[in-house]
Amino acid sequence: MAVTASPERDIVATPVQRATREALYAGAIVLGLFVLFIGLKTDQNISNELILVQRWWLLFAVVVLTMVGRFVYIAHGQPFLAKQKIADIATGLLPDTVATRFFRLPYFIAAIAIVAVLALLAGSLDALLGPGLAGYARFARALAIIYALASVLFYFRSFIHAHFSALGIAALATYPVIVVLVLALYSGSMAGGFQGSLKWIDNFGIQILIYVMLAWGLNIVVGLAGLLDLGYVAFYAVGAYAYALLGTQYGLSFWILLPAAGAMAAFWGVMLGFPVLRLRGDYLAIVTLAFGEIIRLVIINWREVTNGSAGISGIPKVSFFGLMSFNVSDPNYIAKVLDIAQSGAYYKIFLYYLILGLCLLTAFVTIRLRRMPVGRAWEALREDEIACRSLGINTTTTKLTAFATGAMFGGFAGSFFAARQGFVSPESFIFLESAIILAIVVLGGMGSLVGIAVAAMVMIGGTEALRELDFLKQVFGPDFTPELYRMLLFGMAMVIVMVWKPRGFVGSREPTAFLKERRAVSGSFTKEGHG
Amino acid sequence: MSDASPSMNEAILQVEHLSMKFGGLVAIGDLSFQARRGEITALIGPNGAGKTTVFNCITGFYKPSEGMLTLNRRDGSSYLLERLPNHEIPARAKVARTFQNIRLFSGMTLLENLLVAQHNKLMKASGYTVLGLFGFSGYRTASAESIDLARHWLEKANLVDRADDPAGDLPYGAQRRLEIARAMCTGPELLCLDEPAAGLNPKESMALNELLMDIKDNTGTSILLIEHDMAVVMQISDHVVVLEYGRKISDGSPQAVRTDPRVIAAYLGVEDEEVETVLTEVGDEDVIEQLDTGPDSAHGPGTSSSYLAGPVTDTVGHSEGERVTVSRGASKAGQVDARSSAAAKPASPTKAKPKAKPAGAKSSAAKPTTKAATKSKTPGVTNRRGGRK
Numbered sequence: 001m002a003v004t005a006s007p008e009r010d011i012v013a014t015p016v017q018r019a020t021r022e023a024l025y026a027g028a029i030v031l032g033l034f035v036l037f038i039g040l041k042t043d044q045n046i047s048n049e050l051i052l053v054q055r056w057w058l059l060f061a062v063v064v065l066t067m068v069g070r071f072v073y074i075a076h077g078q079p080f081l082a083k084q085k086i087a088d089i090a091t092g093l094l095p096d097t098v099a100t101r102f103f104r105l106p107y108f109i110a111a112i113a114i115v116a117v118l119a120l121l122a123g124s125l126d127a128l129l130g131p132g133l134a135g136y137a138r139f140a141r142a143l144a145i146i147y148a149l150a151s152v153l154f155y156f157r158s159f160i161h162a163h164f165s166a167l168g169i170a171a172l173a174t175y176p177v178i179v180v181l182v183l184a185l186y187s188g189s190m191a192g193g194f195q196g197s198l199k200w201i202d203n204f205g206i207q208i209l210i211y212v213m214l215a216w217g218l219n220i221v222v223g224l225a226g227l228l229d230l231g232y233v234a235f236y237a238v239g240a241y242a243y244a245l246l247g248t249q250y251g252l253s254f255w256i257l258l259p260a261a262g263a264m265a266a267f268w269g270v271m272l273g274f275p276v277l278r279l280r281g282d283y284l285a286i287v288t289l290a291f292g293e294i295i296r297l298v299i300i301n302w303r304e305v306t307n308g309s310a311g312i313s314g315i316p317k318v319s320f321f322g323l324m325s326f327n328v329s330d331p332n333y334i335a336k337v338l339d340i341a342q343s344g345a346y347y348k349i350f351l352y353y354l355i356l357g358l359c360l361l362t363a364f365v366t367i368r369l370r371r372m373p374v375g376r377a378w379e380a381l382r383e384d385e386i387a388c389r390s391l392g393i394n395t396t397t398t399k400l401t402a403f404a405t406g407a408m409f410g411g412f413a414g415s416f417f418a419a420r421q422g423f424v425s426p427e428s429f430i431f432l433e434s435a436i437i438l439a440i441v442v443l444g445g446m447g448s449l450v451g452i453a454v455a456a457m458v459m460i461g462g463t464e465a466l467r468e469l470d471f472l473k474q475v476f477g478p479d480f481t482p483e484l485y486r487m488l489l490f491g492m493a494m495v496i497v498m499v500w501k502p503r504g505f506v507g508s509r510e511p512t513a514f515l516k517e518r519r520a521v522s523g524s525f526t527k528e529g530h531g
Numbered sequence: 532m533s534d535a536s537p538s539m540n541e542a543i544l545q546v547e548h549l550s551m552k553f554g555g556l557v558a559i560g561d562l563s564f565q566a567r568r569g570e571i572t573a574l575i576g577p578n579g580a581g582k583t584t585v586f587n588c589i590t591g592f593y594k595p596s597e598g599m600l601t602l603n604r605r606d607g608s609s610y611l612l613e614r615l616p617n618h619e620i621p622a623r624a625k626v627a628r629t630f631q632n633i634r635l636f637s638g639m640t641l642l643e644n645l646l647v648a649q650h651n652k653l654m655k656a657s658g659y660t661v662l663g664l665f666g667f668s669g670y671r672t673a674s675a676e677s678i679d680l681a682r683h684w685l686e687k688a689n690l691v692d693r694a695d696d697p698a699g700d701l702p703y704g705a706q707r708r709l710e711i712a713r714a715m716c717t718g719p720e721l722l723c724l725d726e727p728a729a730g731l732n733p734k735e736s737m738a739l740n741e742l743l744m745d746i747k748d749n750t751g752t753s754i755l756l757i758e759h760d761m762a763v764v765m766q767i768s769d770h771v772v773v774l775e776y777g778r779k780i781s782d783g784s785p786q787a788v789r790t791d792p793r794v795i796a797a798y799l800g801v802e803d804e805e806v807e808t809v810l811t812e813v814g815d816e817d818v819i820e821q822l823d824t825g826p827d828s829a830h831g832p833g834t835s836s837s838y839l840a841g842p843v844t845d846t847v848g849h850s851e852g853e854r855v856t857v858s859r860g861a862s863k864a865g866q867v868d869a870r871s872s873a874a875a876k877p878a879s880p881t882k883a884k885p886k887a888k889p890a891g892a893k894s895s896a897a898k899p900t901t902k903a904a905t906k907s908k909t910p911g912v913t914n915r916r917g918g919r920k
Contacts, residue, residue: 511643513646
């Protein structure tokens, strides 16, 4: 034999062999993970004693399912993906060809047809199919709607990419109008349209926009200046309580108290800034975290002023610049002035546009500041503080302005929050809020306004949307409450995004000045800052 | 002294009796030198000699333990650098610096790097952000001017084609040039460069030399640089200060410093045998002149923590009273001095004896003495020296 192949080279595991091995590993890991979670369950018996329920069959089923899944993926899924060239080897992302195969006109027409049929039958689904199947039908309808929307987005992708900000602002500005009109068509009357729009405008629109504003405010501190702030919610609380206390005690208008709340939050931003000037990284994060807790505990315990955990209620509503009021009993109630039907939706729509305006103000100021020396100094501070000092930049004032500006927008958002809720209590300003806002900033891509807005929409809108999935109850039984799983999904989404795009949705950085052409700076060059 | 001391306005930077102590470690001990306006002054010395510490003191990153750093600006005002806060040294005293390990804003474009350097000017023009936020025209013109200045320095550094690329994307040599361009955008009167040629290939080194000469000739900015690349130092510098273990061992023109035996010893180290040859060479007139530049062990002011107070034990009286020893006999220049004074023993035995004895820590004190005694030239050196004082 002329060819003498070494024995090691001959042993190339076939996919089936590899899959068997991987399946065994996966099964072992799952067994180890779930033996206590699923295999055993604590319960109470009739005489209220704690007993252990053994569920070995369930555990066995889970382990076998995992092994089968892993086996099928390695033995068939991976070779199939490789053959179809679905995943791009270099980037791990889906190439364009797959998307064009996935979004096709016939599929789109089919999706539209499914949506149309199921929407027409919406009222009689339960009667036709029974509650169980009707649940699946609604799920299919939701998927078809998502698919249809995704197809439209995909078809116009280059246009959307080119005009993303303008389209986004236009969509946000027309959102309440569209919601009201669609619901009015659906219910057959304008009043029904307004009534139905409450949930969509308040729970989705306003809620998301508050978080967009908070995240854009925190973006100044974390994304631009690179100072990791875990206590941002403290400024939100300061703004909310400033409006709640001054509004209820002195009856001052929202339009006076909005700047006052911003100024007060900015003041506390500077107060926080001074002691933490010398701290960096983890130490800074811990101190800001403590600051957030201090503010919350002061609010809880300073009962004479803040009414403790009971909170402050009866916070005055925002007026339409003093011209029209949203209180039914007032003589200048909006419905009376404009001579239209009475509805609570006007206030929500007004609040929606108010928070949209505040968000746009935040974005405008951030964009403007980035092109000014102070904004560049913030980013330079994130990149290298020592170099900043060697160039004559006063890092003390630069850090303090970053804290103050970020806190000011937190204060604005806080006073808006108080006006919208009509009630504030320390419950709203827990550490989890800071963590969510920070998560939105990191997910969106630090420093990028568009990415952060998208992240807020996905995270807040997504968790709100889970509340809407009532049909899942029919699938999984009446005990199933989808909103309990939203934090799980929140975490999963974060893990997935961080694995695929470690720098967030928009990892690149837009330069603030250019000589010849503006080119985005890849995220691999920018630094996160060291505190 | 061989150098005629320059008049006050001629010296842009005067370092007087600078000491920097970290706990018990004396990084710089009683260092004094001057950097003259419009010249390139090089600060050289072996690794760990305290060069970067001197820079950090000058640019305010360290507060010196003792001493005075005076910067005289062109308009006649002068600043005591040790009293200014860190960021005001570039802003008010107009001292800019670069770093040994390059510190660029790597995620920002080249242009942005240079615009950040013009922060204070632009801050003023934008009315501390307020006017600029509302789009007043004053800021817009200032902004356009700052971009023109940045373009000017990018052209000088030969980087204008890459102005819109992130700084972290540049090759090493270009990053060095960009850092210098960034420092120049602050409009400095004294530019402090910490090893600008480190890690550069000969071609890049040439480009750097041209840039530095251009800065010196066309902007009137004086340059103080730390450098290990002797080709660069000898080619461009007008004045060289040599440090070893935080003490100045030589000070003068590049040619003079090059032949200074203490400098040679500091860089190359001295074996017992080589001391002979070094000392023999020392015998010629030029080098003797050089040896006279500073106060020497035998006749200098002496008792304090002055740089050659104890060349043999390398012991420094510390302010807290503890005694700090920088590894016995570590200073090579000190050894040369010690040996020359040991060699002078026959001429002035009483003075030299206490100094010479610990010098023998390396071998025996007597050995160089006896050998030196056979050489007729060496006692002459000491005589002349003593005579001149």
